[in-house]
Amino acid sequence: MLDYISVQQAADKWGISERRIQKLCEESRIDGAVRFGHAWAIPKAVEKPADKRKTRRTRDEK
Structure with a gap:
């Protein structure tokens, strides 16, 4: 598991919420x-x- 990070770590890295990371994962993005x-x-x-x-x-x- 050394090549992977958690949702919390990704949220800190990218500067977005944990919930947004979860949604991106659910949407296969x-x-x-x-x-x-x-x-x-x-x-x-x-x-x-x-x-x-x-x-x-x-x-x-406009």
Whole structure:
């Protein structure tokens, strides 16, 4: 398990919430993530996936 990190470690590394990491794992957006019971194991070398959520544009951006 030395090549994997926990959800908490990935959240600290990428600067996003643990819940967001869990959702990314559930959506198969993190390559190589493996579920062990209730926990996820995330490969250390994997890059943070792009954020594909929609954002609201302001008037200045139109």
